[in-house]
Amino acid sequence: MHVPDGFIAPQVFVPAYGLVIGLALYGFKRFKENLNEKSIPYLATLSAYAFVLSSLSLPLPGGTSVHGMGFAPLSILFGPWTAYLCMCLVLLLQAVLLGHGGITTYSVNALAIGFVGSFCAYGVYSLLTKRKYATFLSGFISTLASALFMSIVLGIHPYLFTDVDGKALYFPYPLSITIPLLLTSHIPVAFVEGLLTQAIVSFVRRRGLEG
């Protein structure tokens, strides 16, 4: 899911940065209304929690293991705005401390994983809240929604950014390739995210500790 530097045009990542910052400011304002002095430490420790959740992996058939991303359990337990803020922080620190994902692509990663993922997870869970597999489906569908968003952002590049010879200048593959490719490659990730969401939410619920 993390897109490295160099594939996204400044005409895309600069407006995306504006959107990410604007949404984060709005989200933080909402977040602060309820907590005030506790807001910063609460958000910091929750972001560290999100980081741990994104480190959890499950084995898949064939000897591989896949990491979840952690936004779905966070969104269900604390709400989509909190999950979005946490994912923004986690992705920023992953980019600057660990080199996961690029700086120029941070904004698009944050929108795809943080915003689309968190809100989709919360929306799916709200719709299916009485169903048995609501938490699993929330994680599964939101991961695919994030991948779809990313595939659209990447897939529009060859239509918008080419030189006079028609040669791609940034990401080269069109929507007809990016959408099926990213969606199919993210099915195992979505499955793992669904399982992790189910496991974490049910463990927390069983303790009656919902945030």
Next chain:
Amino acid sequence: MKDKFLLLLYMLALLLLSSLSSIKYLLLLLSLLLLANAISLRSSLGRAIRPSVLALFTALFISTPYALWTGHYSYALLLTLRVLNLTLLTLLVLRNINLYLAFGFSKTLSQLLVLTSSHILLYRRVFSEFKDSLRSRSPEGPQRRDMINFSGGIGLYFFDRAFRDSEEVAKAMKSRGFYID
């Protein structure tokens, strides 16, 4: 002030580098960045090799099929150069900048970054110890059921811990006068 200025310069350089599509200029900038990294690392490029190789591999993995498919071979070179330039620039800046000071224009943001990164480092260490304990108790390797239970348990442990830590940090900050402007 120096860090804020460097951060601003870095952002502008990122914009410039990602806007460039001239192979000649990108090659020139690459040589300058390699030189700057070598000086910065005191003539050892060792620490820059792994992320650069990873970036190079990703660039080639994406650009080579396209170049072969369309015959636009210069595209592979363009993308590889851009990715390498951006990676080396980022490595250079991150080694010479204090991010916490650079984000000092916003008290809230710098506090958030300091607290979050310190807790991430702490939680990562605890998490790796949990993983080691799981491995040591499963000589044949943990099964998927074990991993799901482990994930749920980890999720619950850090959930509790995040709340407890946030309460403690809030009290500590208050007692040290953080909220008095």
